Amino acid sequence: MSISASSEDRGQWGSKLGFIMAAAGSAVGLGNIWRFPYVTGENGGAAFVLVYLACVFLIGVPLLYVELALGRASGRNPVGAFQKTKPGTPFVFTGVLCLMACFFVLTYYGVIAGWTISFAWSEATQSSLVFEDYIANPASVLPVFAAFIALTIWIVSAGVEKGIEKWSKILMPLLFVLMLVIIGRSLTLEGASKGISYYLNPDFSKIDGKVVLMALGQAFFSLSVGWGLMITYGSYMPKSQNIVTNGLWVASADTLVAILAGFMVFPAVFAFGMDPGAGPGLTFVTLPKVFAQMPAGALFGTIFFCLLSVAAVTSSISMLEVPVSYFVDDKPSARRKSAIIVGIAAFLIGIPSALANGGSEFFSNMELMGKKGFLDIMDQVFGTLCLIVISLALSIYVGWVWKTDPAVKEIEEGCPWFTKPLVGSVSPACVWAFFIKFICPIVIGLVLVNALGLLPDKKEGTTPSSSEPNTEQAAPKQTPAEDNSSSESQ
Numbered sequence: 001m002s003i004s005a006s007s008e009d010r011g012q013w014g015s016k017l018g019f020i021m022a023a024a025g026s027a028v029g030l031g032n033i034w035r036f037p038y039v040t041g042e043n044g045g046a047a048f049v050l051v052y053l054a055c056v057f058l059i060g061v062p063l064l065y066v067e068l069a070l071g072r073a074s075g076r077n078p079v080g081a082f083q084k085t086k087p088g089t090p091f092v093f094t095g096v097l098c099l100m101a102c103f104f105v106l107t108y109y110g111v112i113a114g115w116t117i118s119f120a121w122s123e124a125t126q127s128s129l130v131f132e133d134y135i136a137n138p139a140s141v142l143p144v145f146a147a148f149i150a151l152t153i154w155i156v157s158a159g160v161e162k163g164i165e166k167w168s169k170i171l172m173p174l175l176f177v178l179m180l181v182i183i184g185r186s187l188t189l190e191g192a193s194k195g196i197s198y199y200l201n202p203d204f205s206k207i208d209g210k211v212v213l214m215a216l217g218q219a220f221f222s223l224s225v226g227w228g229l230m231i232t233y234g235s236y237m238p239k240s241q242n243i244v245t246n247g248l249w250v251a252s253a254d255t256l257v258a259i260l261a262g263f264m265v266f267p268a269v270f271a272f273g274m275d276p277g278a279g280p281g282l283t284f285v286t287l288p289k290v291f292a293q294m295p296a297g298a299l300f301g302t303i304f305f306c307l308l309s310v311a312a313v314t315s316s317i318s319m320l321e322v323p324v325s326y327f328v329d330d331k332p333s334a335r336r337k338s339a340i341i342v343g344i345a346a347f348l349i350g351i352p353s354a355l356a357n358g359g360s361e362f363f364s365n366m367e368l369m370g371k372k373g374f375l376d377i378m379d380q381v382f383g384t385l386c387l388i389v390i391s392l393a394l395s396i397y398v399g400w401v402w403k404t405d406p407a408v409k410e411i412e413e414g415c416p417w418f419t420k421p422l423v424g425s426v427s428p429a430c431v432w433a434f435f436i437k438f439i440c441p442i443v444i445g446l447v448l449v450n451a452l453g454l455l456p457d458k459k460e461g462t463t464p465s466s467s468e469p470n471t472e473q474a475a476p477k478q479t480p481a482e483d484n485s486s487s488e489s490q
Helices: 016-027 030-042 046-074 078-085 092-125 131-135 138-157 160-187 192-200 209-222 229-235 243-271 281-293 297-330 335-354 361-365 374-401 404-412 428-451
Strands: none
Touching (some): 016 229, 016 243, 016 297, 030 092, 030 192, 030 297, 046 078, 046 243, 046 374, 046 404, 046 428, 078 092, 078 297, 092 131, 092 138, 092 297, 092 335, 092 374, 131 138, 131 281, 138 297, 138 335, 160 192, 160 297, 192 243, 209 243, 209 428, 229 297, 243 281, 243 404, 281 297, 297 335, 335 374, 374 404, 404 428
């Protein structure tokens, strides 16, 4: 029999703004700032953005409402949410997968976040830091990885309102300010207009089924659906808060950050004749070269990598919160103790990922599922496939097992117009239920098939358009762990 923790331990959002900042912070991560721009540029520019926006609001947002409704209705962590809403179903394992995904992604996400801190310091001190050499040196990577995990533990251990909400209210506005500073400098560089044209000029010829599926994957990874994060955050939401409008605010903030990132990166890259098709290496290889050539480049380089660090923290605290909430709900454990134990475990299990980029021959060279290196394997299993499976299971569970009626009732709390007819007898609730029962399972199933590599390329002997550079220059060689497509898109 489970033992519930005190309400003080469990906590609740202190305000609507607090929830929006925390949830948006969870959704906004490293990939919003650097993955989204290069993926957009490689896949049709503004045309890809339009497809991405459609995917966010037609697929991502309905799934976001699923998690928030399930969390608030149950008042529990992902495991407890399934146990309480429909006891005895095998879907409780979906909640277990949520805990596993958040925990194991945190183990390597913290490694990558540590890189951003090191590069911020490098830019601030104007010291030379060669990416390939740095990530291959455990003595450099492990201490900063430990520091990042310690910071995450400290914030989460303070509680929902005094920890996560308080710091989200500080970090999210800071993130936007830093972005605007970088954008302002980037747009004023000579030759910046070429980058803007590259980013905004639509190329609809590149939009095909594979690109649409890529946009879908980016959309629901970016919104933090499929992690159980929003189930957990929804469980802290008072009944008086509006799930519909709050969810739209979160989706809008997340999307805005992704789009603004393009205005931050591309003008600067083009102004100095660098390759915008450098892929993931754009962040740690190409951009430091850009800052080195830019007037006051050390200052703006420092701001940029501080920005990435802030984005990493807002995501990592939500990853740690999910397993912590499980122990707070179902075990006689205090929040602080749980945060420390889970955080230390994440660091220890993350050591192989820290060594997987040249620090250890064994962890660097291991191969599985077409991925090489321990970090990339972890990302493929937990940061990609696991999230898609969870999203598929959630849509099936709410659509056909728990049923949409109790979910609609929960969403209606704080949003009475959700069930009011708009056209004839059709209400927003009817549209949402139709998407969850029929559209989302089909679409997510296609995303899963695509992630497994079961869809054929456009032409035999060619790569999908997502990996074709849009410039004449060749992209720099990527090191292991630079190709983290999903976890870094959170």
